[in-house]
Amino acid sequence: MSREPRGWMVFTSVVALLLTVLPLPGWLDAMRPEFVVLTVLYFSITWPRAGGIGLGFFSGLALDALEGPVIGEHALVLSTVAFIAVWEHQRIRSKPAFQQSLIVFFALMLYELFLFVVDAWTGHPNTDARRWLHMLTGALIWPIAIALLERGHSPR
Amino acid sequence: MAFGVANSSLPGRGPTPGLRFVLYSILAITLMFLDKREGWMEQVRFALQGTTYPLQLAVSSPSAAWGWVRESVRTRDTLRAENSKLRTRLRDLELRTMRYEALASENAKLRGLSAALPPVAQKWLVAEIVHVELNSLRPRVLINRGMSNGVFKAQAVLSDQGIVGQTTHVGPWSAEVILITDPEHAIPVQVERTGMRTIAVGTGNEGELALPYLPGNADVKSGDLLVTSGMGGVFPQGYPVARITEVHREAVQPLAQVRAAPLAHINRDREVMLVWFRETHPAAPVRNAQADLPKGDPNAKAQPTPPKPKPLAPAGGEAAGTASAPGQTAGPRQTVPAPAPGSAAPAQALAAPAQPAAPPPENRE
Numbered sequence: 001m002s003r004e005p006r007g008w009m010v011f012t013s014v015v016a017l018l019l020t021v022l023p024l025p026g027w028l029d030a031m032r033p034e035f036v037v038l039t040v041l042y043f044s045i046t047w048p049r050a051g052g053i054g055l056g057f058f059s060g061l062a063l064d065a066l067e068g069p070v071i072g073e074h075a076l077v078l079s080t081v082a083f084i085a086v087w088e089h090q091r092i093r094s095k096p097a098f099q100q101s102l103i104v105f106f107a108l109m110l111y112e113l114f115l116f117v118v119d120a121w122t123g124h125p126n127t128d129a130r131r132w133l134h135m136l137t138g139a140l141i142w143p144i145a146i147a148l149l150e151r152g153h154s155p156r
Numbered sequence: 157m158a159f160g161v162a163n164s165s166l167p168g169r170g171p172t173p174g175l176r177f178v179l180y181s182i183l184a185i186t187l188m189f190l191d192k193r194e195g196w197m198e199q200v201r202f203a204l205q206g207t208t209y210p211l212q213l214a215v216s217s218p219s220a221a222w223g224w225v226r227e228s229v230r231t232r233d234t235l236r237a238e239n240s241k242l243r244t245r246l247r248d249l250e251l252r253t254m255r256y257e258a259l260a261s262e263n264a265k266l267r268g269l270s271a272a273l274p275p276v277a278q279k280w281l282v283a284e285i286v287h288v289e290l291n292s293l294r295p296r297v298l299i300n301r302g303m304s305n306g307v308f309k310a311q312a313v314l315s316d317q318g319i320v321g322q323t324t325h326v327g328p329w330s331a332e333v334i335l336i337t338d339p340e341h342a343i344p345v346q347v348e349r350t351g352m353r354t355i356a357v358g359t360g361n362e363g364e365l366a367l368p369y370l371p372g373n374a375d376v377k378s379g380d381l382l383v384t385s386g387m388g389g390v391f392p393q394g395y396p397v398a399r400i401t402e403v404h405r406e407a408v409q410p411l412a413q414v415r416a417a418p419l420a421h422i423n424r425d426r427e428v429m430l431v432w433f434r435e436t437h438p439a440a441p442v443r444n445a446q447a448d449l450p451k452g453d454p455n456a457k458a459q460p461t462p463p464k465p466k467p468l469a470p471a472g473g474e475a476a477g478t479a480s481a482p483g484q485t486a487g488p489r490q491t492v493p494a495p496a497p498g499s500a501a502p503a504q505a506l507a508a509p510a511q512p513a514a515p516p517p518e519n520r521e
Contacts, residue, residue, distance in 0.1 A: 014211075017211065018211065018214070018215055020289070021211070021212060021215050021288045021289050021290075022215055022288075022289065023215070023216065023219060023287045023288055023289050024289065029289060032289075048173070051176075053173060053176045053177050053180055054176065054180065056180075057180045057183070057184065060184070061187075061204075062208065064204075065201070065204035065205065065207075065208050066208055066212075066290065067289075067290050067294075069294070069340075070188050070191050070192050071187050071188065071191040071197050071200065071201060071204075072183075072184040072185065072186070072187030072188035072191060073184075073188060075180070075183075075184040075187065076180075076181055076184035076185060076188065079177060079180040079181060079184065080177070080181065082177075083173060083174075083176075083177035086173045087173065118188075122188065122192050123192075124340060126294070126339070126360075128360060
């Protein structure tokens with residue numbers, strides 16, 4: 001097993017954050033996948049020892065600073081999702097691409113559901129239906145995302 | 157047992173994923189608690205906002221550059237057309253303000269003041285909207301002015317057409333503005349035609365506000381102008397907010413469903429204005445102790461009560477009758493004449509006109 005690509009992890013997370021705050025026209029913005037979640041999922045599955053949970057926590061904190069109503073919300077939810085991904089990494093990794101997309105779809109659904117619950121709990125409920133749309137696009141671009149993310153490190 | 161399984165699959169250094177996860181979640185929940193309940197995280201948020209601002213500027217730079225390019229290659233004709241349009245507008249505005257001085261002094265005379273009041277806006281600062289996506293679900297914008305420019309939390313943000321919103325989080329060089337169309341935002345307004353006060357709540361849709369607290373028989377109609385009422389401690393009185401677009405009344409519903417369209421159009425290319433108001437001006441926002449801070453503002457003082465009219469000695473009985481009139485109209489009885497001036501001490505009734513009138517005399521008998 002080769003060494004974890006720490007620099008690549010940080011670099012791709014920053015790129016994912018930039019993509020998250022990139023201004024887009026309204027209809028495209030509603031469909032924007034959660035790049036940060038996809039990145040955290042990728043590193044949690046591929047490099048379970050590289051600290052995917054920590055990556056989830058800190059990129060979640062950055063998301064909170066950028067857009068969260070409460071600091072710690074995205075950090076909590078993303079580290080939870082990362083933990084589940086690390087937990088199940090062997091089972092997810094062995095699946096073909098299509099099934100992985102399906103798993104990512106459910107992971108994103110879990111992420112949004114947790115966010116929804118925490119939103120309601122902290123008194124910022126948001127029942128806009130558009131918030132669930134990114135699960136679909138996220139699952140669709142997952143094969144492309146892993147193809148891109150794999151390029152930055154030596155094959156394991 | 158499950159923790160053991162995960163551990164065995166991950167031989168290596170550091171704590172197990174389970175332990176890491178528990179530690180990080182405790183940290184995250186503590187952060188959330190401190191931010192939400194105690195409000196201690198303002199400093200952290202301030203620092204985070206400072207560190208993320210360069211990132212946001214970098215993201216917004218392509219569109220800013222594109223805007224600059226578009227601005228600099230405009231043709232002579234478009235500039236000319238715009239120039240003449242602006243000239244016309246300037247002339248219109250000058251004509252409108254010509255009578256302003258005269259009206260201000262006339263108003264001062266009517267109010268019994270020796271000199272005209274200065275305008276309620278003391279100072280303003282133009283801020284540009286930074287082209288960055290804050291949250292697709294929450295209508296918020298980022299502006300390029302922050303604490304270094306003296307911007308404070310819950311400051312009114314206006315455009316040339318009306319109220320835009322208020323600042324929520326102020327960073328060192330940037331500030332987040334919550335728009336009036338945000339579902340978490342409510343602005344105290346007043347129907348300009350009738351003076352009726354209510355609250356306009358954001359709907360989350362761009363260009364729509366809801367007025368959910370108007371009774372079914374309220375005197376509102378489509379086209380009415382809503383202005384700020386000066387309550388709530390953020391916005392001063394009398395600034396335009398929205399125009400009512402739709403009034404829907406149903407006989408079975410106690411409340412009317414009223415929609416309004418904000419006057420300020422917030423598109424991405426626009427500049428907004430941050431305004432500082434004279435605290436002593438009568439139209440300045442009323443800041444009361446419980447206004448906008450969960451802990452209460454230590455410097456806030458209760459609004460001084462306006463001076464009560466002195467009871468005139470000969471007309472004491474009549475004054476007492478008029479003072480207790482609101483209480484009587486609210487009560488069910490109309491037949492009982494005004495109580496004798498002796499029984500309901502007139503000075504006392506005058507001292508507290510807002511309280512419900514003295515108990516009905518028949519109970520006392």
